[in-house]
Amino acid sequence: MRHVAQNRPFVIKNGAKDFPARKHWNATYLRTVMASENVNVAITPHGNADSIVTLPDGGALFVKPHETSQPFQSVLHKIQAQELDPTYIGPTHYAQTQNDNLRAEYTSLFADVPASIPFARIALNAEPDAMNFWLGNSHSSTALHKDNYENIYVQILGRKHFTLLPPIEAPCVHERSVLSATYTSTLDIAIDEPEQYTPFATWDPDAPESNATPYSHLSQPMQVTLDEGDVLYLPALWYHKVGQSCNEEGVCVAVNYWYDLDFAGGFWSMAGFVRNAGIISAKEEQAEKGVGKEKGV
Amino acid sequence: MRHVAQNRPFVIKNGAKDFPARKHWNATYLRTVMASENVNVAITPHGNADSIVTLPDGGALFVKPHETSQPFQSVLHKIQAQELDPTYIGPTHYAQTQNDNLRAEYTSLFADVPASIPFARIALNAEPDAMNFWLGNSHSSTALHKDNYENIYVQILGRKHFTLLPPIEAPCVHERSVLSATYTSTLDIAIDEPEQYTPFATWDPDAPESNATPYSHLSQPMQVTLDEGDVLYLPALWYHKVGQSCNEEGVCVAVNYWYDLDFAGGFWSMAGFVRNAGIISAKEEQAEKGVGKEKGV
Numbered sequence: 001m002r003h004v005a006q007n008r009p010f011v012i013k014n015g016a017k018d019f020p021a022r023k024h025w026n027a028t029y030l031r032t033v034m035a036s037e038n039v040n041v042a043i044t045p046h047g048n049a050d051s052i053v054t055l056p057d058g059g060a061l062f063v064k065p066h067e068t069s070q071p072f073q074s075v076l077h078k079i080q081a082q083e084l085d086p087t088y089i090g091p092t093h094y095a096q097t098q099n100d101n102l103r104a105e106y107t108s109l110f111a112d113v114p115a116s117i118p119f120a121r122i123a124l125n126a127e128p129d130a131m132n133f134w135l136g137n138s139h140s141s142t143a144l145h146k147d148n149y150e151n152i153y154v155q156i157l158g159r160k161h162f163t164l165l166p167p168i169e170a171p172c173v174h175e176r177s178v179l180s181a182t183y184t185s186t187l188d189i190a191i192d193e194p195e196q197y198t199p200f201a202t203w204d205p206d207a208p209e210s211n212a213t214p215y216s217h218l219s220q221p222m223q224v225t226l227d228e229g230d231v232l233y234l235p236a237l238w239y240h241k242v243g244q245s246c247n248e249e250g251v252c253v254a255v256n257y258w259y260d261l262d263f264a265g266g267f268w269s270m271a272g273f274v275r276n277a278g279i280i281s282a283k284e285e286q287a288e289k290g291v292g293k294e295k296g297v
Numbered sequence: 298m299r300h301v302a303q304n305r306p307f308v309i310k311n312g313a314k315d316f317p318a319r320k321h322w323n324a325t326y327l328r329t330v331m332a333s334e335n336v337n338v339a340i341t342p343h344g345n346a347d348s349i350v351t352l353p354d355g356g357a358l359f360v361k362p363h364e365t366s367q368p369f370q371s372v373l374h375k376i377q378a379q380e381l382d383p384t385y386i387g388p389t390h391y392a393q394t395q396n397d398n399l400r401a402e403y404t405s406l407f408a409d410v411p412a413s414i415p416f417a418r419i420a421l422n423a424e425p426d427a428m429n430f431w432l433g434n435s436h437s438s439t440a441l442h443k444d445n446y447e448n449i450y451v452q453i454l455g456r457k458h459f460t461l462l463p464p465i466e467a468p469c470v471h472e473r474s475v476l477s478a479t480y481t482s483t484l485d486i487a488i489d490e491p492e493q494y495t496p497f498a499t500w501d502p503d504a505p506e507s508n509a510t511p512y513s514h515l516s517q518p519m520q521v522t523l524d525e526g527d528v529l530y531l532p533a534l535w536y537h538k539v540g541q542s543c544n545e546e547g548v549c550v551a552v553n554y555w556y557d558l559d560f561a562g563g564f565w566s567m568a569g570f571v572r573n574a575g576i577i578s579a580k581e582e583q584a585e586k587g588v589g590k591e592k593g594v
Contacts, residue, residue: 002422005302006562125299168566265303269465270567277574 015231047092051143083250100130151234155226158252171278173201236261312528344389348440380547397427448531452523455549468575470498533558
């Protein structure tokens with residue numbers, strides 16, 4: 001509860017060691033249990049689901065993956081093959097629906113994890129809003145973003161590599177409204193219709209010179225790696241970028257619990273103020289640069 | 298603990314009913330117990346300790362009270378006389394040292410209140426940094442300000458009237474650096490030497506048209522009256538303006554517990570960002586007005 005009050009992350013090393021999932025899950029078990037199931041899978045050319053794609057003309061698009069339903073066994077096979085078979089040619093597959101899929105699509109695996117995390121239920125005063133199952137390989141990454149949720153993230157197989165920025169660093173991440181697009185089944189980029197813009201962080205802490213705001217250089221990203229069995233409390237509104245490493249079977253598997261964030265106190269409004277001040281400041285900076293350019297001409 | 302996490306105030310109605318202070322304290326008891334003691338007292342012409350005084354030329358000063366040491370019985374007598382005796386002529390006296398005076402100056406009263414508030418000790422994970430004793434009458438008020446403390450405020454005799462603004466409203470209160478001064482023993486205003494400036498809220502929610510920022514009209518002040526025995530949790534960095542009403546003996550008596558605020562999480566840095574954004578915005582507004590005036594000329 002004190003960590004929630006401070007909005008500070010922590011890791012419980014091997015905190016999930018008693019989860020049945022930690023004892024039973026491996027590629028064979030998953031294949032057997034999910035044998036007859038179709039699941040939703042995100043397909044991208046470079047493992048870049050929900051991320052910014054910079055166009056040749058310098059413009060930017062927020063590109064969502066091609067989502068489709070496939071037999072679980074096929075998805076698992078392709079994820080493993082891309083990781084382990086040097087002759088694999090094809091796109092990157094990532095089962096990462098984030099729509100409470102563990103209680104919907106993956107019901108036969110749901111019994112292997114607790115339906116509720118006792119310390120989180122008490123500290124957050126809530127049951128989970130969603131439980132998600134993640135299956136991918138090292139080719140997939142998740143671009144820097146934040147969620148309006150408190151998050152308990154549990155690593156089951158392989159490792160996850162988090163880059164974390166607190167909400168006060170919102171002015172560093174250069175959030176902008178970016179034109180939305182989606183990968184087609186042939187992995188071309190199609191602009192969404194009707195046209196819509198998605199607010200998204202366009203600064204990448206791993207490429208800090210590009211898309212920087214005047215504040216980006218002040219960012220102090222934290223690096224956290226979750227080993228198998230580790231449990232991360234990722235507080236609401238923390239920006240996170242996530243990479244992954246596979247186990248010897250060529251998979252990376254995690255589950256996470258999302259809890260509603262507390263909108264009742266000052267946190268939500270203050271974080272919103274900071275974020276909006278950052279957005280306005282970056283726009284003004286941009287406008288000044290524009291003026292400078294004109295003068296230069 | 299959940300209220301601390303939310304930085305939200307609450308009142309426990311008659312929460313101090315079992316304090317010995319609530320059972321024993323009255324003017325006669327205080328006079329008897331403190332008979333031989335000298336205490337620090339703040340003297341002002343209009344009950345305006347630590348507040349903004351606007352000068353005839355439109356300028357502003359942050360004026361501190363004349364502080365002196367007097368026999369407790371004399372202080373109590375003058376406070377009661379000003380309240381109850383229509384012929385009283387003289388300045389306003391307020392015992393309000395705020396330097397842990399209950400454990401220093403008022404040691405003989407200290408035993409009548411708990412040395413620690415159990416729920417606060419647990420929720421704030423700390424013992425009090427300071428315990429203060431307040432003795433005044435309805436002529437004294439405390440101007441809008443904030444403290445870098447978590448505060449448990451306990452009303453013993455009479456009533457206190459709080460006007461409360463959350464930290465997100467910092468851009469409403471028009472904090473400025475104001476030249477500091479002090480009332481002399483003759484209650485003239487003397488500018489402090491060496492010259493110094495105090496950052497202080499210059500907007501008054503009870504006179505909202507004056508000294509407003511572009512955001513002041515958005516403020517939604519809360520009004521809270523503490524009756525005898527009531528306990529207020531006043532969270533860190535909340536702006537508060539305080540007036541008081543006396544009991545039939547012509548006194549208003551309270552004690553409060555200050556606890557260190559938690560600087561470890563995101564709250565302190567986010568509140569600082571909001572406050573500084575407000576200050577910068579108000580300065581820019583002022584500069585634009587200046588430009589406007591020049592153009593007008």
